[in-house]
Amino acid sequence: MTDLSGRWTGIYFYPVDAEFNPHDDLPPTPFEARIRDAGGEVSGSTLEPDALGPADASPIPARIEGHHFDGQLVFTKFPDGGGQHHSIDYVGSISADGNSIAGRWVIHGDWSGTFRMQRSLTPVGTTLEVATTA
Numbered sequence: 001m002t003d004l005s006g007r008w009t010g011i012y013f014y015p016v017d018a019e020f021n022p023h024d025d026l027p028p029t030p031f032e033a034r035i036r037d038a039g040g041e042v043s044g045s046t047l048e049p050d051a052l053g054p055a056d057a058s059p060i061p062a063r064i065e066g067h068h069f070d071g072q073l074v075f076t077k078f079p080d081g082g083g084q085h086h087s088i089d090y091v092g093s094i095s096a097d098g099n100s101i102a103g104r105w106v107i108h109g110d111w112s113g114t115f116r117m118q119r120s121l122t123p124v125g126t127t128l129e130v131a132t133t134a
Contacts (some may be wrong), residue, residue: 002098008033010117011065017111027051050082073101
């Protein structure tokens with residue numbers, strides 16, 4: 001069984017939705033995840049920008065709980081901020097090398113979309129700097 005422990009980076013996408021995203025203009029949202037895998041039981045945390053809040057909104061932390069088996073990762077994300085009061089379920093296929101996952105997220109009774117994530121090769125605790133060009 002692949003050990004999914006470590007740091008992951010990813011992105012999720014919003015669907016076109018008559019009420020919440022009629023013009024398909026909600027931005028893809030990047031996230032970072034830290035996963036602990038104990039024999040297939042996963043837990044950890046995520047952090048993502050508040051893409052739907054004001055420009056100066058604080059990032060949204062969340063905890064995750066779930067499991068993986070037979071090449072599938074199933075987890076629930078519990079956000080703590082950004083006005084979110086719901087859980088989000090994720091189901092994704094783990095690549096053969098265990099370094100990427102792609103699938104769907106769903107807020108039951110509301111809407112769903114897709115996500116993908118990849119294992120970060122940067123050791124935990126390393127600070128990443130992003131250079132910008134003018």
